[in-house]
Amino acid sequence: MTIKHTIETALHECVDHGQFTDSMVEQFAAEPHWYGCPRCNFDKRHSSDDVVRSVGVTVHRARLMNERLLDAGIPLRFQTCSLDTWAADEDQDKLRAWHYATGYVDAFAENFPLGRSVMLLGQVGTGKTHLAAGILQQVIRHFAAQGLAGLYTTAGGIIRSIKDTFGNRERTESQVYADLIAPHLLVIDEVGVQHGTDFERTVLFEVINGRYEQMKPTIVVSNLGMADLRTCLGDRAVDRLRDKGGLVVLFRWASARGAV
Known part of the structure; x- marks a missing residue:
């Protein structure tokens, strides 16, 4: 066994x-x-x-x-990052972000069939990945008994996976895309740290659009604002993420990294 x-x-x-x-x-x-x-x-x-x-x-x-x-592939550093461990410190903006996250999980039985996505946008070190990992693991905990599967990845990891198929007969681009479309909930972190090439934009659109067509929600995490995200992903990708009331949560506070 x-x-x-x-x-x-x-x-x-x-x-x-x-x-x-x-x-x-x-x-x-x-x-x-x-x-x-x-x-x-x-x-x-x-x-x-x-x-x-x-x-x-x-x-x-x-x-x-x-x-x-x-x-789900949540990195070791973020495995303890749950919604319960989010520290808002009575900051109204942080509390608002936490309420968006918990509300999304609480209403996931409604959000999932609609394919309602989430964008977590803001400066580095503001806890975006913490909330994304918290949403992902909380959804898995609530719905694993129904067979729900989730996955965490990065935009760079997706692009590398596609490039790794070039000249590789054992794994095709279609298989990579299928593996990214299959999970019921997908987190794509680090969107916007790439070079912004047409190839990268096309790859990420294929993932977002493929999930959109299958009505599967996606959580996008980025240091970019909405205008720059549209430049990075393209209007079509962002519009798909906004469809059916897709949430945009802005992280406007200062980085907590290195804080004493």
Whole structure:
């Protein structure tokens, strides 16, 4: 049995089932731990004892949730950046941004079928990625049981993935785009730090438009203002992000990085 996100394996002994191959599994925003006896885990989920079964099902769901969160690709630095850890410090603009984020999550059952997107725009160091990561992981936590999948990436990562297909017979551009369109919610960070070439604009439009056509929401994070974002992505891409009441959240305060 292969466990996803396995760090290492070892032979362990179960008092009920004898020797088995255990897996140390990576955890989202936590230390890794051993998976345990797979037969014991299975038996608990299917036990006739309601209490034992409830515990087994809870553990199983937590493990599935952990896989969804890890599969989302949120960088280690931002795995602890939840909506609960956002520090507004009674700043009205920061509180407004937090309310936009929490409101988007609370209404995601409505936002998702509309394909309603979000743009988080403002200066560096103002917490845009924190809120984007918080939205993404909160949506996964709320809707993973319904099979929802989310993904974090950067604009530069998307462009590199497309360039990596040039001359590569194992992976095509279509496959890269399909993988980016497939998630129910996609975060594209660092939009605007590229060179602003027509090629880059075309690549990002393909992703945004492909998701727009499938009515899947996208969260765009950028240091640019709206006018410069239109120059970077093109009017068509931005208009698609604004469709169906797509949100624009402006981060107008000073950078918190390096603050004493």
